[in-house]
Amino acid sequence: MADLTQQQWSEQLEKDENSVILDVRTDAEFEEGYIPGAIQMDIYNGAEFLQRARQLDPQKNYYVYCRSGGRSGQACMLLNSIGIKNAFNLKGGIMEWEGETIN
Structure with a gap:
């Protein structure tokens, strides 16, 4: 897991x-x-999150975010633990995001 600005x-x-x-x-x-x-995968719904995470392609690179960076950090560690090597956490989450969003 990498924490990225x-x-x-x-x-x-x-x-x-x-x-x-x-x-x-x-x-x-x-x-x-x-x-x-x-793609939305609610980490608070633990069982469903893990089930869906196991269906993800481990060859892809995952850019993960949440509101402020805490949950996405946990999600990256979970992804790493099931064999997904490339998971990148967005430090500060969507609260600090300056790029495009869809409302």
Whole structure:
């Protein structure tokens, strides 16, 4: 797992053709706005989160965010623990995100 600043995360994501964006917030939070292309997987729903995580392609690079960076850090560690090597946490989460969002 790597904690990336907003700038590092967005620059790396932009150049990565093997990327998947994961939003690990709740349904209500996701509906308030999200980063374009994000797949939502609520980490608070632990069993479902793990089940869906096991279906992810371990060859892809996962760019993970939440509200402020805490849950996404946990999600990255969980992804690492099930064999997904490349999980990148967005430090500061969507609260500090200056890029595009969909509301």
